[in-house]
Structures are given as C-alpha cells and as structure tokens.
Amino acid sequence: MRFLFAVVLFALVPLAANAEPLRIVGETKYKPHSLVRLRAEGVDAKAALLWRVHPSKGVERATTPRGVLEFAAHPGNYEVELLAIRTVGDSLQVDEARVTVEIEQCQPVPPTPPAPPKPDPKPPGGGKLDPAGALGRIRFGNAGCTATVIGPRRPDGRWDVLTAAHCVSDVGQRGTLTLKDGRSLGLRVVAHHKTPDVAWCVTEEEVADLPYALIAAKNPEPGTAIWHMGYGVDRPGNREDGTVVERENGQGQLRMNLSVSSGDSGGGIFRSDTNELVSVVCCTSGMGRKVSMWGCSAEVAQRTRPKAADAEEVWTPVPIPLRPWPGDLDDEWQPVPIPIRVAK
Structure with missing residues (x-):
C-alpha cells in the first residue's frame, strides 16, 4: 500500500523543467541481509523530500541524513519512489523519481555432512x-x-x-x-x-x-x-x-x-x-x-x-x-x- 508521510493542502502543478532532473542514485541489486542505501540527486535545497517503498511490509527504515534512504527488507523486488515538493507562488511543484531495487533470495545452505562416527575401540585383530x-x-x-x-x-x-x-x-x-x-x-x-x-x-x-x-x-x-x-x-x-x-x-x-x-x-x-x-x-x-x-x-x-x-x-x-x-x-x-x- 502506498502512502504519503506528509499531508499536502495545496494544489499540485505540473512538473517544472529543472536544469538538473531529480534522480535516485545507488546500487539496485543487493545480497541477502544487506542494507539498501540510496541517495537523491538534483534536489532543490528548499524542497521537502518524501521517500516511499512498495511493498512496505517488513521494511525497516533507518534514520538518515536528508536526501538519503536506507532500509532493510526481506528478499524480493521493491519499488522506491522519491517526491521532491516545493512551493512556487501559491502552488506546489512536485518532482518525482523511481527506481526498482532487488534483494536477492537467500541461497540454501548445503546441509553440514554428519561427522564421521567415532571408531569403536576394537582389538588389533589376530589370533x-x-x-x-x-x-x-x-x-x-x-x-x-x-x-x-x-x-x-x-x-x-x-x-x-x-x-x-x-x-x-x-x-x-x-x-x-x-x-x-x-x-x-x-x-x-x-x-x-x-x-x-x-x-x-x-x-x-x-x-x-x-x-x-x-x-x-x-x-x-x-x-x-x-x-x-x-x-x-x-x-x-x-x-x-x-x-x-x-x-x-x-x-x-x-x-x-x-x-x-x-x-x-x-x-x-x-x-x-x-x-x-x-x-x-x-x-x-x-x-x-x-x-x-x-x-x-x-x-x-x-x-x-x-x-x-x-x-x-x-x-x-x-x-x-x-x-x-x-x-x-x-x-x-x-x-x-x-x-x-x-x-x-
């Protein structure tokens, strides 16, 4: 389920042309149990940033500096969305960027072979x-x-x-x-x-x-x-x-x-x-x-x-x-x- 982390009470205006477009930078493929780390580029210094991850179930987000997203999640594909919201006159301008992140499935660990049985104390033979x-x-x-x-x-x-x-x-x-x-x-x-x-x-x-x-x-x-x-x-x-x-x-x-x-x-x-x-x-x-x-x-x-x-x-x-x-x-x-x- 997608949701916004802020309530916006202004009418949205079409995306304005920026000299530097908003984009999400970082690795898009991660090993199991790795921390996903993404950062925003092309962000207006006055814009408010909103990160969204879908699906959000099981996603654990870390507290990070402005313009950075870090989270941990179960293996699977996640769509990460970044909204940069700023006011232009009486209106809001929203810039949007998306990227798909893949967390690889865990490889099955081969079973540990059983330890060889301890040899029974046997006579050396003979006789x-x-x-x-x-x-x-x-x-x-x-x-x-x-x-x-x-x-x-x-x-x-x-x-x-x-x-x-x-x-x-x-x-x-x-x-x-x-x-x-x-x-x-x-x-x-x-x-x-x-x-x-x-x-x-x-x-x-x-x-x-x-x-x-x-x-x-x-x-x-x-x-x-x-x-x-x-x-x-x-x-x-x-x-x-x-x-x-x-x-x-x-x-x-x-x-x-x-x-x-x-x-x-x-x-x-x-x-x-x-x-x-x-x-x-x-x-x-x-x-x-x-x-x-x-x-x-x-x-x-x-x-x-x-x-x-x-x-x-x-x-x-x-x-x-x-x-x-x-x-x-x-x-x-x-x-x-x-x-x-x-x-x-």
Missing part, C-alpha cells in the same frame, strides 16, 4: 578361534593349574586369561602361561573373586597369534553336553565329556558331572555343540569319573571380565619362539588340588 588350543598350564610360584586364553584380544594387544581364584593368591601376582604349542607368556592377575572362585589374568606380552576361546552369552540349560581339557595329574591334556546338572546357584556357579583331577582347576569347560566356554573348573565332590563338579557360570565370567585399557599409540607384536610341548611335568610344577565339596 585364531581354537578352544582346545587356548587351554594352557599356568604356574604361580610352584602352584600349577589350567587356564584359558579368552578372545577377542584387548585393544592394547594383550590377552585376557581366565582361571579359578583358588589357583592364584591375589591381584598383582605374577606367573606364567604355557600353551600346548610350547609358547610361554608372562601373566599378571588383574581380578580375583573368591566367590564364585574366578580370577582374570592378562598376558605381559603383546602377542598377535594366540589361540583363543569365546565365552557364551547365556548360561547353558541342565542336560547340555559339555567337555573340558586340563592339565591334571591323571591324564594331562586329555578331553573329558560330561553334562550340566543344575542351573546357576546363589554363588554364581553351575553344577556339572565331569571327570576332573588335581591340576585341572581353572580350566575352561565348553558346550559340545558350539565350543563356547560356559564354566571353569572350581571344586568337586571327589576325584574320579563323572563326579559332581561346580564352576563359575558363563554370565558371571562375562560380568567379572576386566575392562581393557585404551589402545597404545604404538603396538608391536612380540614373536615368541616355539618349542615342543614337554611330555612330562617338570618337578617344580605342583598341581593344585581341586577343593572337595559335598554334593547336596
């Missing part, structure tokens, strides 16, 4: 899923037990090793792990739980190619077929088969029927169908064939597994020389007796 090969003989002092290398490998290149708590004394104790392929690794105890008789160790070396086992996500049901291999005094490294008898009890242990002997303590017990670790040899009702035996459940082992440290900036796998697996136990290694418990 081979081999539950039987993951079982090894551990020694802390002269005490000997069985333990299992658990995968996947830690981000720092080391490996978690699972055994029974009664095979080690406490957190910080150091010992060794000897695998079936003859390699020996240093161990350090990092978690120790007397109940349900489970302990976690970490290898001292950063080894790329150890055999490992995986822990089952859920506990097995009674009747599930199981097997284990340990380094007991009766038949070291021999596979024994059995079954799960009872679900996890209040101490976080499963009850199984399995043949075990001293030295088998801490060894992994696996499902026969998936070869996933479901328990660890902890205590028994007696030595011999198919006795009642208890061990921490898979879910307890998962919960007690220590969190791995952050990955180191430089990781160099340490090669370990291979040597034949000794046929006989050395004199310094004494198998730890499995605790005896009365079956109820």
Whole structure:
C-alpha cells in the first residue's frame, strides 16, 4: 500500500523543467541481509523530500541524513519512489523519481555432512578361534593349574586369561602361561573373586597369534553336553565329556558331572555343540569319573571380565619362539588340588 508521510493542502502543478532532473542514485541489486542505501540527486535545497517503498511490509527504515534512504527488507523486488515538493507562488511543484531495487533470495545452505562416527575401540585383530588350543598350564610360584586364553584380544594387544581364584593368591601376582604349542607368556592377575572362585589374568606380552576361546552369552540349560581339557595329574591334556546338572546357584556357579583331577582347576569347560566356554573348573565332590563338579557360570565370567585399557599409540607384536610341548611335568610344577565339596 502506498502512502504519503506528509499531508499536502495545496494544489499540485505540473512538473517544472529543472536544469538538473531529480534522480535516485545507488546500487539496485543487493545480497541477502544487506542494507539498501540510496541517495537523491538534483534536489532543490528548499524542497521537502518524501521517500516511499512498495511493498512496505517488513521494511525497516533507518534514520538518515536528508536526501538519503536506507532500509532493510526481506528478499524480493521493491519499488522506491522519491517526491521532491516545493512551493512556487501559491502552488506546489512536485518532482518525482523511481527506481526498482532487488534483494536477492537467500541461497540454501548445503546441509553440514554428519561427522564421521567415532571408531569403536576394537582389538588389533589376530589370533585364531581354537578352544582346545587356548587351554594352557599356568604356574604361580610352584602352584600349577589350567587356564584359558579368552578372545577377542584387548585393544592394547594383550590377552585376557581366565582361571579359578583358588589357583592364584591375589591381584598383582605374577606367573606364567604355557600353551600346548610350547609358547610361554608372562601373566599378571588383574581380578580375583573368591566367590564364585574366578580370577582374570592378562598376558605381559603383546602377542598377535594366540589361540583363543569365546565365552557364551547365556548360561547353558541342565542336560547340555559339555567337555573340558586340563592339565591334571591323571591324564594331562586329555578331553573329558560330561553334562550340566543344575542351573546357576546363589554363588554364581553351575553344577556339572565331569571327570576332573588335581591340576585341572581353572580350566575352561565348553558346550559340545558350539565350543563356547560356559564354566571353569572350581571344586568337586571327589576325584574320579563323572563326579559332581561346580564352576563359575558363563554370565558371571562375562560380568567379572576386566575392562581393557585404551589402545597404545604404538603396538608391536612380540614373536615368541616355539618349542615342543614337554611330555612330562617338570618337578617344580605342583598341581593344585581341586577343593572337595559335598554334593547336596
């Protein structure tokens, strides 16, 4: 809507010829969010000036000196009109100038690409899923037990090793792990739980190619077929088969029927169908064939597994020389007796 900013009570007369015509000077094309600035030229010093902008909706005008128009508006085309009004005798003389100003449309801002997801801390890889090969003989002092290398490998290149708590004394104790392929690794105890008789160790070396086992996500049901291999005094490294008898009890242990002997303590017990670790040899009702035996459940082992440290900036796998697996136990290694418990 056009409107005048002043009320004129005189009759208008035709435009008089000026030596210098009235005109509007300035840029006619502006970027978005720019301030439009125009000025009048050819203006009589005694004339009253009237600026009009159409359309006027959304136009924000600034206070400016005489003869200057500044305004901000939304993108679009605007017609700017300038009237110069002066008296000539008893009449009014009106000079008029017009110009069209364009404010460009805003260019759509391209969406910011989403930041790449942070990489999940993953082990450096390596190793081979081999539950039987993951079982090894551990020694802390002269005490000997069985333990299992658990995968996947830690981000720092080391490996978690699972055994029974009664095979080690406490957190910080150091010992060794000897695998079936003859390699020996240093161990350090990092978690120790007397109940349900489970302990976690970490290898001292950063080894790329150890055999490992995986822990089952859920506990097995009674009747599930199981097997284990340990380094007991009766038949070291021999596979024994059995079954799960009872679900996890209040101490976080499963009850199984399995043949075990001293030295088998801490060894992994696996499902026969998936070869996933479901328990660890902890205590028994007696030595011999198919006795009642208890061990921490898979879910307890998962919960007690220590969190791995952050990955180191430089990781160099340490090669370990291979040597034949000794046929006989050395004199310094004494198998730890499995605790005896009365079956109820």
